[in-house]
Amino acid sequence: MSKEPHFGTRLEDFEPLWPAEKVLATWAWTGLIVVIGNDVPPDPAPRNRRIRASLIRYLALGGCAACRPGPKGVRVWGAYIDGDGPERAETRGLDLEGCAVKGDLLLGYCRIPEMMLLRRAKLRLLNLQGSHLGRAVPAEKAGTALSADGLDAAGGVFLRGAHATGEVRLLGAKLGGNLECDGGTITAGESGSALNATECTVTGTFFWRSGKVNGEVRPARAEGALVLSGAKVGHLIDDQASWPGKGDLRLDGFRYGAITGGPVSAEARLRWLDLQEPTKVGEDFWPQPYEQLAKVLREMGHRKDARKVLIRKEELQWADDKQRVGYRGWALWWRSAWDWLLRWTIAYGYRPLQALWPLAAIWFVGVLLYWTAWENGAFKPNNAFVLRSDEWVLCATTQPDIAKLSAEEFQERSRRWQGKGYAHQVDCFEDQAEARSYPEFQSALYSLDVLVPLVHLELQEYWLPDEATTLGAVARGFHWVQIIAGWALSLLAVAGFSGLVRND
Known part of the structure; x- marks a missing residue:
């Protein structure tokens, strides 16, 4: 083994190969999923389930003539990805920062204790279905499980049934397919964010709903903030069981074309928007999430529900304005009277016949x-x-x-x-x-x-x-x-x- 195996450029640099690594090197060219185990390996894992992160990196970047992965890319199931990077590096785990990966990267039902670093990486598909990311430590000690800011994944990112201890970052990522998190659990790290998809673009659908994990249906869970500020997705599919806790939803600037799964009634979606607490992050009321929801409901044909959402937005925005400006005396009385008149006569203009x-x-x-x-x-x-x-x-x-x-x-x-x-x-x-x-x-x-x-x-x-x-x-x-x-x-x-x- 070389002194810096994480940067190996020949297969010989990784000799002697571990048992699971030999299997992967032998079968990678076929394009088949290389099954090391049928479940997520324990921690610590036996040697026959372990594969070094440096070898995964080597194969993902093309490997050698004898071990070059097939067109489908690196596809591993049930392995323990052993971090072996340099001690002083940002991560000892899988580091593909800025790399162009050949094909897909599928690490299903794997245990990946060290942070995966995929910032500005380019690949066809990232699939971490059922995998456990990060070390099993208390939330306050967890860092980042997946750092993929600026990731370019033409086929999308799949976290179905995945369990991440630490933040999953997809800031500014561009996903040509879906972002699927059905049944996944993400525990926030020191940042307080569980899934941070700020400014992320998803051409397909964002799935945040219950899914089957080991034969059991479980809701998607964000034990921390679910940050979708400025993100843009084609469609949204979620369910109420998977919504985060009060104050852990951030939707300012979040845009979506339609709600194709989950509740669409104004009452349910207003409860969804009520999970936001802008003051928790030191900001004023966010009107955009209400405008966006009303726009989507109106385009879906739910005009009455859209009006209810806009009326609720006006009520909250007026209340926030009075609190933020700090009206006093006659100014407060006049502002409150005008608010009351508009609300109960014409519903801020959205129900003129109410007069x-x-x-x-x-x-x-x-x-x-x-x-x-x-x-x-x-x-x-x-x-x-x-x-x-x-x-x-x-x-x-x-x-x-x-x-x-x-x-x-x-x-x-x-x-x-x-x-x-x-x-x-x-x-x-x-x-x-x-x-x-x-x-x-x-x-x-x-x-x-x-x-x-x-x-x-x-x-x-x-x-x-x-x-x-x-x-x-x-x-x-x-x-x-x-x-x-x-x-x-x-x-x-x-x-x-x-x-x-x-x-x-």
Whole structure:
């Protein structure tokens, strides 16, 4: 064996070969999977299951004429990959940093205790199905199990059923196929991140769901942060059982074309987004994950769910804005009032028809109040000529004060009343022949006329609450409230339909 076997350039540099290494060197050219064992070897592993990382590197880079791997690349199953790199190197494990690997690199159900270094490497496919990466140490002592920043894998990366103690890094990696992690478990290292795929590009599908491991279905687990910030994947397939814990999901800038597996309802996906805690990493609220989810749901045909997501985003963003800016006093009151108005009237512009409900409620209250005021004589004509006419003036009281009336007034009053015993002045007025052409009061139409600015039923022009009575004063005050609320809600509804509120 050479002094620096990790950089061996001839097969002779690795002599004497270990038993498993002889098998691999003998059969590598066939392109078949070289089976060293049927399961993940123990640690420590017997010598007949061990293969040096330096030999894997040598073969992956082409080997020799007699041991050159076939077109499918290096394919090993059930081996212990023994780290034998230089003591002062970044890793004593498999180091292919910046290398162009011939074909695939398949290390299935292997135990790889030392960090795999594949930064800026180029290969066709990386398959670590069922393998155990990193040493079995407490999480706080674990480092990085797989460092593959900038990896270029045309066929993708497969971590199905894999178990990594330490961070798996795929920052800026370009995967032409899928990133499959079904049933895998990744325990975070010192960085706090389990799978860090920041700015990673996956042309195919990102699988993060339950999978069968040793005959048992297990969820994919990230014991630490699942970081997908800035990543871009074709499709997303996951399940709720595999979602990380609260605060361990980072999706800012994460883009995906469709959700082709897992829940698609707004309620479920909002619980997914709620797993994010930007403050945990010292950042403000992230609106992009909500915008992205709404976009995907809308393109998938789930328009109602998309609106729910955007409404939730507005609620959280407004709350974050108030907390971040630190409003005080009247500014806080005004900001909160405006937020409340937009939320409960038109849902921030995403449900403009929702404004009909408060309009209907205000209309109904008006119907009851105006009807009560009318029945108690708390209305009067809304016309200066009518208010000065004999038909109205001579009906001013129900019990005429004879001592204060002239003979002519008494005779006229008596002629009009004729002992009918009117309860209110307005009853007397309506019963006069001269007033029968005056429009009849209808509380439902009157409330609608006051409330909706685009509706003109003319009842306001003829009748008005009489502020001389207590009930009339209340009705008059509500009359102004209705006018203001009608204009405000109508304008908000129009703004919602036109998109002006959402654009703001």
